[in-house]
Amino acid sequence: MQVPARFAYERADSVPHALQLLERYGPEARVVAGGHSLIPMMKLRLAQPEALIDINGLTELGQITVEGEELVIGALVRHAELLAHTIATDLFPIFRDAERVIADPIVRNRGTVGGSLCQADPSEDLSAVFSALRATAVIQAGGAPSRKVPIRAFHHGPYETAVEPGELLVQLRVPIRTGTGSAYEKVERRVGDWPVAAAGAVLRVVDGVIEQAGIGLTAVGAEHFCSPEAERYLEGRQPGEEAFAQAGRIAAEHCEPHADQRGPADYKRHLAAELTRRALAAAAERI
Amino acid sequence: MSYGRMHRKEDARFIRGRGTYTDDVRLPGMLYGAILRSPHAHARIVSVDASAAEAHPKVRAVITGQTLAGLGLAWMPTLSQDIQAVLATDKVRFQGQEVAFVVAEDAYSARDALELIDVEYEPLDAVVDARTALDQDAPVIRDDLEGRTDNHLFDWEAGDRARTDAIFERAEVKVAQDMLYPRVHPAPLETCGAVADFDKVTGKLTVWCPTQAPHAHRTLYAMVAGLPEHKIRVISPDIGGGFGGKVGIYPGYVCAIVGSIVTGRPVKWMEDRSENLMSTSFARDYHMRGEIAATRDGKIQAIRVKVLADHGAFNGTAQPTKFPAGFFHVFSGSYDVEAAHCEVTGVYTNKAPGGVAYACSFRVTEAVYLVERMVDVLAAELGTDPAELRLRNLLRPEQFPYHSPTGWEYDSGDYPRALRLALDMAGYDKLRAEQADRRARGELMGIGISFFTEAVGAGPRKHMDILGLGMADGAELRVHPTGKAVLRVSCQSQGQGHETTFAQIVGHELGIPADDVEVVHGDTDQTPFGLGTYGSRSTPVSGAAAAIVSRKVRDRARIVAAAMLEASPDDLEWSDGTWSVVGDPASGKSLAEIALAAHSNLELPDGVEGHLDAVTVYNPPNLTYPFGAYICVVDVDPGTGQVRVRRFVAVDDCGVRINPMIVEGQIHGGLADGVGMALMQVMAFDEDGNHLGASFMDYLLPTSMECPSWELGETVTPSPAHPIGAKGVGESATVGSPAAVVNAVVDALAPYGVRHADMPLTPANVWRVVNGDPFRTDLAIS
Missing domain, CATH: 3.30.43.10 (Uridine Diphospho-n-acetylenolpyruvylglucosamine Reductase, domain 2)
Structure with missing residues (x-):
């Protein structure tokens, strides 16, 4: 026992x-x-x-709302609640893609968005999702005003975050911008497994040109769960198969996957490219 | 009248949460045990200091290897003529091995106290890869055995080597393939455990534990511990899955018993999930090389196999004594071959003992996988369709009873009929056409076939025993005055539905509803002796005993009915569940009427003492040989290596089906097992012998999401050896399905020139295979 x-x-x-x-x-x-x-x-x-x-009794942390140009997700929102929240998932289909493949319904009924981020497991899907979305984390300390931390500065390493002892992550704030599409692609050995690798993509296209790209990478040793090199490559280009494939190659080059029983490093690197390409293509379709 | 679909009688309590599992047993004054396990795969024990644990206020006893050595119980015999440490004294030989046992007032304190035990280890190099176990410089694991200088366990062979080799020498076509059936685990939802209660006043020991063989356990406890057998009662309550992993006696059971004797109070020990995966019986771990000799037009002539068998640190396989490789030598499978030969070499490694578990039918699983993979390798070599190649080589109905080249006598079968049915159900030709279209578009679709012949239902006792206990099963049947019956059998259900199926057998034989028959099992004080439930033997052996004992009751009823009807027994006939005078059906007496008369003041003739009760022991004349044809369709994502099982057609022939619903349920479960083994399950070890699959996060069980909607079909070829023509079926699907899934994936990868890939076919494995760089699935991935 x-x-x-x-x-x-x-x-x-x-x-x-x-x-x-x-x-x-x-x-x-x-x-x-x-x-x-x-x-x-x-x-x-x-x-x-x-x-x-x-903190399960803190209903004030369990809300999903739109405040101005931001989607605000309370830290105590359950995975299942985010998955079922059509305003959130219509704005950002990447949430629907990712939440559908996080663990299983029983875990999703109980597990929380904030808990996922604070656990800071290198294989955590939502870390890459929020990183791709360039979200902002709101952290509260006792007797002090809350502070805002860009999600790409939130994770300090495996199982380490910007949340200090005595502090609480209270919100995630995601900027809402028109002309945006998003998607998440994951390979797992079995439903409910941690990802072998996964990639998320957020694309904003203005006048036929990629104005901003967000690429999130899970379980492949990408710093801050993102790929700024691939994002920079895409920005200013026209969306298309070749550009997405090249972005995937760049993302794969710049990550540092480690072998484990889910797969060897070369396979995970291959997935970083392949899934980035697929996520970008799916995101572009959804604009 | 009682065969057919009916809901399981046991489900009423299971679905209401009213079952009684070992962990539900709570006795007054009960203490709780916990086991300290080795973090090392191979290490010398320098010292064990338990003083801090003993000083814990809630600890009642700490038992170490030295404590047990003082009682002569530090080692116990395994089921395969080896010995196994109960608690380690000299060395630890696998990660997770039992080192000390704490008994405390509650489970939390017992677990806390484990951290207070200080064990000093001197780590040794571990033997992890079976392929290096026999190297000159390999560390010797079993230096406890006198004169042991290597890790060699046994060599064993079957079949005719000279004849086989001669055919290979002149064969037109030869194919060979190395393959691994990796180490997997049955992973039952209920882990192992025990509640031991030794009553110092009466001297009676009662042990509750989820054993598949309660009577064998009782006898072994008597032989090993020197306790008088009539003072031992083993109760196997409801069991949450066994699959062969609950046949043997684990160190924890012995520890619980010793704990109860030492403290004078009942002791409960339940292992956790990691302990279960790390230390209890694994399955498979066969490194195989198969070869087929054939003619150019596809007639298989001979099959040759070499196996390196990884048995772990102690040879603890539970199988008939004379077969150290179980029934592996049924590997010529369903095919008409001239000769066959296998050599099996067993070795020790620094891994947990065990070997036959996970519904393997004493290693028929490995045999079927080998031959079914090899037939596909031959089909690829010849460029022949694998269905066509099988139809060309399957045994023909007129060849039964068939004497196989390795010594088996297959009882009955019509193999081509089963395969043709499966091909029809699948729409095989259309599938092949679709595959061709998809291949032209660069898509990967695969169709895999597996045809299996099982050998289940051990004995007969002259060939089959465990530690000298012959594999025959008793049955007792009581008929109460109102015609309700109680059947007592030795085997124990772990989900097979015995309480329903066996009641249906009795009901069928006696002309009463199955609901009027209560099945008592799982308690050695309440049931006759028998060898238990494993190797799909319950219906072939205990089910046969239930039929035979029912017929004895029916014969007694005939004599009583004759007295009631004032006729000669010879003038009565049995029809529609009554004994009646021939030609006068209206005179018929039902079992209830006869039972009441047997208990009344009716003057009974000679041959009946006063009731209808009967006893029997069934010693099967032969095994039963169920068979089946499976077809699996998969799609493989070329970009990621992910496999999706799209369809699975399973045609099973298990002879007469008593309750088709239960049969189908068992097949569904076994097919899911097969998908799990083929696609995701493996217990791998790193170079230090660390177990890399010791939780359900790492050791994956398949879910409904990985399983298609099973498409089942059946043919019925009764077993001539069985009183009601039934054959075992519990393991058929587990045995037959992995090969179908693997064959389908390999078929999908044919455009890359792939002829084989080892299980499990995880996305990473498939991708590496496609790239011509497969990794060893049983070792750490680097």
Whole structure:
């Protein structure tokens, strides 16, 4: 039987309360939302936090809204809620593509958007999605105004983020711009598996020319889950098969995949190219 | 009257969450055990310091290898004439091996205390790759065995070597292929565990555990621990899947028993998922080289096989004693060949023991995979359609009973009929035309065929035993005065539906509804002796016993009915579930009427003592040989290597079907297993012997999303050896389907010149195969 080590448990009833609790328990406390990464790690005793601060009661973090030119997604929004939110998925079909292939319905019912990003697993699909979308993370500390961190500065490395002890990720803000299409392509060994590799693409085309491109890469060792080199290559060009294929090649060149039982590095690099190409083509179709 | 589809009687409790599994057993005063396991695959144990764990306020006992050595229980016999460490004393020999056992007041404290045990290891080089196990400089794993200087376990052969070699020498066409059937795991949803309760006052030991062979466990505990057998009761409650992984006795069971004896309180131990995947019986791990000799026009003449078998650190395979490679030598399969020969070499490696699990029918799985892959390799060599090549070589109906070149006697079959039906159902010619169109467009579509012959239902006892216990099964049938019956059988269901199927057999024989028959099983104090449920033997052996014991009851009923009707038993006939005077059906007496009379003041004639109850032991005259034809259609994404199983047609012939719904359910499960093995499952190890698949995040089980809607067909060729003509079916689909899936994928990759690819065909593997650079699927990917 897998059982975790001893820990304290507190249930927060508001954001300020959660921040108070985090301060009280210090750096060995962990926030638990959906718990689909943290709890298994605790049961395997790979993680032994001294306290869990449960934020599942913070309904104020569970909203999806449009505020001006931004789509605002609360950190506690469940995967299933994002998948079912047609305003969000119509604006950004990349959410629909990605959320449909994240784990399974049971995990998606409970797991949260913020939890996924804060876990900062190199194989996390949403990290690449928000990176492609150039989202902004809103982080709240106790007794201070919230601060905004561009998503491409949010991840500091595997399992490390800009969220400091005593802070809470509260929102993701995604800029809404006309003429945009987006898509996500993933290869997995089986439904619900972590990706072998995946790629997301966001294209904004103005007057037949790519004005801005966002390319997100998952599980291939891409810094900040994106490929600025491929994005720069695309910007100012006309969308098309050859441009997308070349962007894929550039993305593959600049990532650093590692071999594991999901596949060898050369295959993952190949997927970075192939899936980037496919995602770009699908994104272009959706503009 | 009672054969046919009916809902499973056991499902009423399962779907309401009212089953009783081992982990549901809660006894007053029960303690909880946890096992400390080795982090190393191969290491010398320098010291074990358990003092801090013993000082934990909630710990009641810490048992180490030294504790057990003092009791003479540090080692136990395996089911294959080897010994296995219960708790390691000298060395650890695989990652996850049992080192110490903590008994505490609750599961949390037991787990906490494991971290307080200080074990000092001196790591040794590990033998991970079976292909290097016999190298001169390979570390010797089993230095506990006197005089052991290498990792060689056994050499075994079957068939006629000289004749086979002679055919190969003059053959017009020869093909050869190396292939790996990788190490996989049955991964039942319920892990292993036990609740042991030793009563010091009565001296009785009761063990609840999910065993597929409760009676064999009882006898082995008596032989090994010296406990009197009549003071041992093994209860196998509801089981959440066995697949062969719950046949043997695991160290944890022994630890729970010792824990209960030491503390005087009941002890529960349940392993977690990682423990289950790391330490319990694996399956397969056969490195094979197959060869076929044939004529230029496609007549298969001989088959030759060499196998390197990875048995792990202890030879713990559960199979009939005289067959160290199980039934692998049925590898000539469904084909009419002149000669065949196989050589199997078993080796020790630093991996968990086991070997036959995951519904493999004692390694018929490996045999079918080998021959079905080889037939496709030959088809590619000859440029012949694989369906056509099979039809040309399948055994013909008039050849049965068929004596195979490796010593088997196939009971019955009409193979071409089954294959033709499958081809018709699939629309084979249309599929081939579609494939040609798609290939012209650069798309990869594959069609794979597998034809299998299974050998299931062990014994007979003269050929089949485990540790000297012959493979025959008892059955007892009681008929209550009102005509309701209770059948007691030795085998135990792990999902096969025995409570329904066996009730239907009794009902059919006695003319009563299956709902009027209760099946009692899984408790050695309540049931007659028998060898258990594995190798698809329940219906072939215990099911036959149920039919025979029912007929004994029916014969007794005849005598009682004769007394009731004041006629001679010879003048009665059995029809429509009644005994009646010949020519006078209105005189018929039902079983309920006869049962009441048998318990009444009716004066009974000689030959009946007063009721209808009967007992039997069924020793099968032969195995049963179910067979089938499977066709799989896949699409492969050339850009990513992803395989999608589009269709799967499965024609099974398991003789007479007692409950077709249950048969189909078993086939569905086995087909899903096959997709899992072919496409995603493997237990690989890195060079240090670390297990790379010790969770369900790493060891993948197939889901409905990977499975097409199965298309099932059937033919019925009764077994002449079985009293109701039934054959085993539980493992047929697991045995037959992997080859169909792999053949389909290899067929899809034919435009790249691919003739073989090892399982599992993950996207990465397929992509590397297409690029001519396949990796070893059983090792760490680098």
